[in-house]
Amino acid sequence: MPTVSVIEAVRAALDEAMESDDRVFLLGEDVEAGGVFRATEGLRGKYGERVIDSPLAESSIIGLSIGAAHYGLRPVAEIQFADFIHAGFDQMCSEASRWSYRTRGDSYLPMVVRTPWGGGVHGGQHHSQSIEAYYAHMPGIKVVAPSFPADYRSLLHASIADPNPVLFLEHKRTYRMIRQELDGAPAETALGRARVTRDGDDLTIFAYGLMLHESLAAAETLSGEGVECRVVDLLTLNPLDRETILESAKATGKVLIVHEDVLTGGLGGEIAAIIAEHAFEYLDAPIRRVAGPDIPAMPYHHAMEEFFMPNREKIAAAARELAAY
Amino acid sequence: MATTRTRPKRSEKTLDDYLLSEQQLEDMYYHMLLARKLNERMLALNRQGRAPFVIAGAGQEAAQVGAAMALKKGTDYLAPYYRDLGMNLVFGMTAREAMLNLLAKRDDTNSYGRQMPSHWANSERKIVTQSSVVTTQFLHAAGIALAAKLRKDPIVVLACCGEGSTSRGDFHEALNFAAIHKLPVIFFVENNGYAISERTEKSMPVDHVADRKRGYNMQGAVVDGMDGIAVYQTVRPAVDQARNGGGPYLIEAKCYRLWPHSSDDDDSRYRPKKELEEWSQKDPLKLFRQRVESDGIFPREDLDEIEARVEEEIKEAAQWALMQPDPAPEDALGFVYKEL
Numbered sequence: 001m002p003t004v005s006v007i008e009a010v011r012a013a014l015d016e017a018m019e020s021d022d023r024v025f026l027l028g029e030d031v032e033a034g035g036v037f038r039a040t041e042g043l044r045g046k047y048g049e050r051v052i053d054s055p056l057a058e059s060s061i062i063g064l065s066i067g068a069a070h071y072g073l074r075p076v077a078e079i080q081f082a083d084f085i086h087a088g089f090d091q092m093c094s095e096a097s098r099w100s101y102r103t104r105g106d107s108y109l110p111m112v113v114r115t116p117w118g119g120g121v122h123g124g125q126h127h128s129q130s131i132e133a134y135y136a137h138m139p140g141i142k143v144v145a146p147s148f149p150a151d152y153r154s155l156l157h158a159s160i161a162d163p164n165p166v167l168f169l170e171h172k173r174t175y176r177m178i179r180q181e182l183d184g185a186p187a188e189t190a191l192g193r194a195r196v197t198r199d200g201d202d203l204t205i206f207a208y209g210l211m212l213h214e215s216l217a218a219a220e221t222l223s224g225e226g227v228e229c230r231v232v233d234l235l236t237l238n239p240l241d242r243e244t245i246l247e248s249a250k251a252t253g254k255v256l257i258v259h260e261d262v263l264t265g266g267l268g269g270e271i272a273a274i275i276a277e278h279a280f281e282y283l284d285a286p287i288r289r290v291a292g293p294d295i296p297a298m299p300y301h302h303a304m305e306e307f308f309m310p311n312r313e314k315i316a317a318a319a320r321e322l323a324a325y
Numbered sequence: 326m327a328t329t330r331t332r333p334k335r336s337e338k339t340l341d342d343y344l345l346s347e348q349q350l351e352d353m354y355y356h357m358l359l360a361r362k363l364n365e366r367m368l369a370l371n372r373q374g375r376a377p378f379v380i381a382g383a384g385q386e387a388a389q390v391g392a393a394m395a396l397k398k399g400t401d402y403l404a405p406y407y408r409d410l411g412m413n414l415v416f417g418m419t420a421r422e423a424m425l426n427l428l429a430k431r432d433d434t435n436s437y438g439r440q441m442p443s444h445w446a447n448s449e450r451k452i453v454t455q456s457s458v459v460t461t462q463f464l465h466a467a468g469i470a471l472a473a474k475l476r477k478d479p480i481v482v483l484a485c486c487g488e489g490s491t492s493r494g495d496f497h498e499a500l501n502f503a504a505i506h507k508l509p510v511i512f513f514v515e516n517n518g519y520a521i522s523e524r525t526e527k528s529m530p531v532d533h534v535a536d537r538k539r540g541y542n543m544q545g546a547v548v549d550g551m552d553g554i555a556v557y558q559t560v561r562p563a564v565d566q567a568r569n570g571g572g573p574y575l576i577e578a579k580c581y582r583l584w585p586h587s588s589d590d591d592d593s594r595y596r597p598k599k600e601l602e603e604w605s606q607k608d609p610l611k612l613f614r615q616r617v618e619s620d621g622i623f624p625r626e627d628l629d630e631i632e633a634r635v636e637e638e639i640k641e642a643a644q645w646a647l648m649q650p651d652p653a654p655e656d657a658l659g660f661v662y663k664e665l
Contacts (some may be wrong), residue, residue: 025475049475055505060464060498067468070453073475075468091495094458095465100663102456104437106448108663139661163663 003179009149010039010114010170013156013186014076018047021074024160025050027061028078028114036080037116037175062088062113066096066165069111074160082117082169083126089134096165097140110163112156116172117145118210118260120309123172124300130261130292135167136238136270142191143237145169147212149178151235154186162191169237171209178213194241196248200228202323203254206245206271208234211258211310218315227323237267242274249275253284254322258315263291285325290318333627340622344558345394350622351631352415353394353553354613357386358635360411361610363420364584366639367427367442371588375647376427380443382408384551384583387609388515390415391556392483392578395564402482404453404466407443408515409485416450420638424646431652438652459490463499463512470508470573481509481567483560488577489520491537492528500575504541507572511563514575515550517582522595535577543575550578551609554616583608 004012017024025047026040032053034041044051054061058079065075079085085092092113100108119128136143142164146152152170159166197212198219207215212233219229232248234240249255255275257268268289275287290310292298298308335348343350364381371379382389389411393403398416405412410423422434426445429438435446436454446454453469455462466484473480490496491514503510514534518525531537538545544566548559556578563574581604585592617623 052471055498055501057498057501059495060467060502063461063464063495063498064468064471064502067453067465067470068472068475069468070465071469071472071476073472090458091461091464094456095461098456099454100660102436102439102444103446103448103454103660104439105660105663106434107446107454142662163665 001181001183004149004182005176005179006149006152006170007037007039007175009152009182010156011041013153014040014043015046016186017076017157017160018043018050022050023072024074024076025052025068026076026078027052027054027065029054029056029061029080031078035078037172039078039114058084058086058088059091062091062096065111065113066091066099066109069109070099070107074110076112076114076160079113079115081127082115082131083129085113085115085131092135092141092165092167093138097138100164101140108163109165110160112159112166112168114168114170116175117169118171118173119298119305120173120210122300122302122305123298125297128298130259132169132237133261133266136267140165141238142166143169144191144235145171145208145237146235147171147174147178147209147233149180150182150187151233153182154189155191155235157186158189158191166191169209173210174213192236192239192241194235194244195233196230196244197233198229198231200230201252202227202229203256203319204230204232204248204252205256205258205315205319206232206234207258208237209260211260214310214312215258215315217312218319221312221316222319222323225320227319229319240271240274245271245274246279249279250282253282254325255283256288256290256315256319256322258290258310260292260310262294263289264294266291285322288318288322290315332630342620343554344561345554347622349394350617353390353557354617354628355631355635356390356411356414357553357610357613358632359414359420359638360386360389362635362639363410363423366643368588370427370643376442378441379427379588380407380586381584382410384581384604384609385515385517386411387553387613388550388556388578388580391553392485392511392513392560392576394557395560396481396483399451401480401564402451402453402466402469404455404462404469404482404484405445406455406459406462406486406490407457408487409445410443412485413445413452416447416452418447418450420642421645424642425649428646428649429652430646430649431656432649437656460486460493460496460499464495466510467499467503467508470503470510471506474506474508479568481511481564483511483513485513485515487520488514488516488525488534489523489528491534500537500541500543500573503573504543507570509567510573511560511567512573512575513560514577515580516577517580519582519586519596521586521590533577535575538575543573545575545577547577547579550580551607551612553609553613580609581607
């Protein structure tokens with residue numbers, strides 16, 4: 001069976017969605033030429049004016065998508081790098097997130113904003129950021145961050161079908177690195193569900209994006225040492241799948257949360273709080289976090305970048321300590 | 326009731342000098358007056374402690390009503406800003422609905438008490454929900470127009486703001502995109518002379534907001550915003566042209582904010598009294614009455630009858646709205662996400 005990469009899965013989902021629903025259209029910088037990561041390659045030729053280059057203006061990309069979604073279309077916007085989305089923060093958080101709330105659902109926005117995020121690509125300060133915590137903080141926006149190609153495909157379909165604004169995060173380091181066998185129709189799925197990707201009794205690792213793959217590698221290492229880790233792929237960061245989080249924490253009694261985002265104010269804090277509030281009696285050890293250091297952005301030099309990024313060794317070391325607690 | 330006179334029937338025939346019929350002229354006066362008198366009543370309710378906040382459009386009624394009348398109700402979209410009560414009235418909002426909104430009552434369909442007053446929305450009437458963050462709605466307007474263009478729907482969007490808001494990036498980004506794609510949007514700026522306390526020279530280095538058209542290779546016009554008929558005559562051709570693929574239009578209506586910024590503002594700190602007195606002579610309602618009276622369109626008693634009707638309507642609306650239920654505290658929850 002042929003394997004597909006993350007970027008191919010994204011492209012396939014866009015193509016399938018545009019094919020089946022003529023309300024779906026794409027808007028973003030360089031999307032007509034296929035985009036800098038080639039997510040939209042070939043789609044301009046196939047769908048013509050439904051693939052639209054935007055000026056270099058992120059507030060425009062999101063604000064225009066709001067208008068088009070309000071009108072009844074299904075915009076799928078692309079922000080070229082997640083680092084640049086902040087110019088559109090106001091449109092996302094003062095407008096899109098509240099559209100349904102402030103009209104009690106009279107108006108709503110079926111729109112998706114896709115953007116490549118994450119580090120490990122020598123992208124320096126403005127091509128490496130983790131932005132998920134800013135937006136996951138905002139009720140009214142759904143935030144999705146898959147890890148495997150099949151999930152990219154099915155969750156992008158689910159995001160486009162969702163009547164709410166969805167921030168769809170694509171880890172750029174995994175675009176061509178992670179491949180998976182994929183055929184047939186995309187799996188029916190819904191936003192807001194996490195998945196136990198690897199089972200184990202000794203501790204649970206929660207992760208998403210590139211860190212999910214690093215966590216799986218760390219779990220493999222630890223398995224060789226007799227420690228069995230459960231690994232949970234969070235998939236949707238807002239709303240979090242509290243049920244799966246609590247069930248896993250209770251089942252293993254020890255919890256490690258991994259993200260690339262900086263430690264302070266990162267999603268790990270929220271996950272830890274959910275567990276501390278609702279599963280305290282089940283815990284056998286303090287909750288651990290492996291995250292980026294509290295510095296404003298990822299440095300460019302490869303040694304400093306490596307220092308910043310959590311990886312399988314750092315995760316394995318923390319998991320080992322936790323298992324021994 | 327102030328009068329028992331039967332309302333005269335108005336002709337629908339367009340008058341050459343006006344490009345409006347007698348019926349439309351009556352509607353124009355009625356809506357301008359309704360907007361002003363509603364705002365007056367709202368301020369009174371605020372001073373009585375019954376309404377926490379009022380933001381009004383006194384001095385801008387002609388601009389608002391003249392522009393909104395140039396659109397097709399039920400077809401065209403309105404992306405207004407918080408002073409645009411007059412536009413909402415033209416689009417079908419009733420005095421009762423305006424009062425429900427002021428009082429943040431449970432059944433206020435603009436936001437059900439979730440937003441401050443004057444943050445309009447009505448999906449059926451195609452009035453787009455907006456926030457307090459100014460000119461964000463300009464991009465929404467352009468996005469609606471982009472969608473309509475993709476669907477080949479012959480609609481026009483009217484996006485409105487004050488001149489102070491034109492400093493924001495979203496204003497410029499929207500003009501830029503709409504001009505590139507020749508979108509059917511009328512960007513309508515009600516230049517009322519003030520952004521709270523800041524006079525226009527503090528917000529822009531050009532004499533007219535409409536001068537910005539050059540940077541976007543867009544058509545534009547300046548119109549006397551105190552003259553509702555002139556506003557209609559300027560906006561209507563721009564709307565027709567946009568509907569036929571002629572692209573966007575930037576229109577600046579020169580008007581004047583006759584009142585403080587809001588019920589919480591004291592404009593005596595920054596506004597010269599003499600300036601206010603001078604502009605009060607150009608009150609759009611006064612100008613309209615003078616013109617239609619001297620042109621012999623309506624006799625004075627007809628105009629008086631409209632005033633009496635408006636007063637009665639507002640009195641009833643306020644009394645009714647005050648009796649309507651408030652939202653329950655827990656109505657704060659829900660509809661964070663749309664469920665289909």
